[in-house]
Amino acid sequence: MAKQPAKPLALTLGEPAGIGPDITIAAWLKRRELDLPAFYLLGDEALIARRAKALGAAVRIASVTTGEAEAAFPEALPVVASGEPASAAPGKPDASSAPAALASIRQAVTDVREGRAGAVVTNPIAKSVLYRAGFRHPGHTEFLAELAAEDGPTPQPVMMLWSPRLAVVPVTIHVSLRDALAQLTSELIVSTVRIVATELKSRFGIANPRIAISGLNPHAGEDGSLGHEEQTVIAPAIKTLRGDGIEAKGPLPADTMFHEAARNSYDCAVCMYHDQALIPIKTVAFDDAVNVTLGLPFIRTSPDHGTAFDIAGTGKANPASLIAALRLASRMAAAKTR
Template sequence: MAAPAKPLALTLGEPAGIGPDITIAAWLRRRELGLPAFYLLGDEALIAQRAKALGAEIRIAAVSPGEAESAFADALPVVATGGRATAAPGKPDASSAPAALASIRQAVSDVRAGRASAVVTNPIAKSVLYRAGFRHPGHTEFLAELAATDASVPQPVMMLWSPRLAVVPVTIHVSLREALTQLTSELIVSTVRIVATELTSRFGIARPRIAISGLNPHAGEDGSLGHEEQTVIAPALKALRHDGIDARGPLPADTMFHEAARNTYDCAVCMYHDQALIPIKTVAFDDAVNVTLGLPFIRTSPDHGTAFDIAGTGKANPASLIAALKLASRMAAANS
């Protein structure tokens, strides 16, 4: 598959977290792993300080997005976002939230303007952002706002992808009680339509097989353990099949994630956050990738947090970021 025409825009994430660490580690392995060209949106001085703390021999180049690809072979390209990030490893400060948010905004602007082929986001610390007035549940919802136009507001769909399993929760960053309130046939249908469309257009799967979980134990046991399978999920499945989508279910969630079951579908769509994320974090904790579907651009991210306790120590594993970079490049090439 051809490489995308433009480099990837990588956000800084929380400056005090492991985002700088894994960025440096990934760039150092660029040749060994054949990584696609990317540039980091952030503070050059912060990255230089973190590299020194890690004992990493690295050259950093302050560039524009258009210069990033040619610089990538010999230096980590850093594109300034206009603000300083002064947080020490593991110690967020007043610069953390503005730096993280500016990086995300600029990455989206770059990809929408054609300066980058996709957005890859390093982990953010929601608690730090909330203290600074951030009002979104997470990255996914913020990206949807940035992608909105006067004509439409996209429905963001969170997929966790790995070579062994891909999952999508219909309801995302809400309490279980709120998830039950939000869950409707219409939401299931719109979510699965986006999943089916993007599995074809961005993952190259001609006819995706999508497994739909039940909500209740044993998928409701014919109504004896709950009625949502009959009143909410079954009508959604009927509508999806009418659309020609290969949607199967509702399936008992406790039996749909063993190896033989996983081989029968391309993506599992589950009713709430933990129902989807516990299985993939069990089978692919180190290399799962967070992918946001339903946006007018490609976005991937490592599937882990900021890990303040190991920031700056050299212990952070870059595997998920490396997987996110590779998947973003693959998706961008398929979409070009």
């Protein structure tokens, strides 16, 4: 059995009307079969009980404190109250959705930072629901960075999508393509890759990470004939990274970076914008890819899918990505304690 972290994992509720409750219940039911690490859900026990009934799931739910969660886990799904009730029906977010989702995230971060949990694992949120309630962040990643800054400087969060077959990082994240081009600088590429290299060593156990860096333009600019960013922005960043002792190669044409032989030549692909990175991994690892936030003072993983309102409460939701997120969080937390 793989080394387990010293503390249970804090799992957030996510959007109460989405599939977060469904996949949480499904994952807990597979805990023995798959030897899953202990986790507890931060949320509303009554909501989870209603969802279990709708799913016809034979699950025992235990309302516990954080300190009681690990002992309860083998026999019951531990639920720690987040202080915000959630009344939303499956597929129908309501006024309780945003407060319940955000309270769960805040408490999970607090639990990890105060040593009660080993890592944060987040269920999917519905950003449109949060925006209507006044949420001002582009997504989970940026909100977590703000929470991490409560006791210090704001960190640079780096979004990694990880699977056993491929790991990718976009340099620019939740912005329009036009804004991504405006944001892209050599300095941003360098700071992003430094964080990736550091955490591949410290939390993934890769002694000498190999990092492939994409170009921005078709065919990596064709030596300047299809764009100059490879020469003026990306290549200087790679030179700096190599000077740091980081094994970085590129800029590489993005359209030839992701076939099987190419994937075997690196540990992580760093791409210039969101879709350039996420389309490949969602093609090859849609069900088991994990969203990992690097650069934070705590570990955070998440399923790499959305709230799936259309299938919430139907029993059709696949827990594979959540299970992968729990396992990866456990692995990273155990590595951190060595």
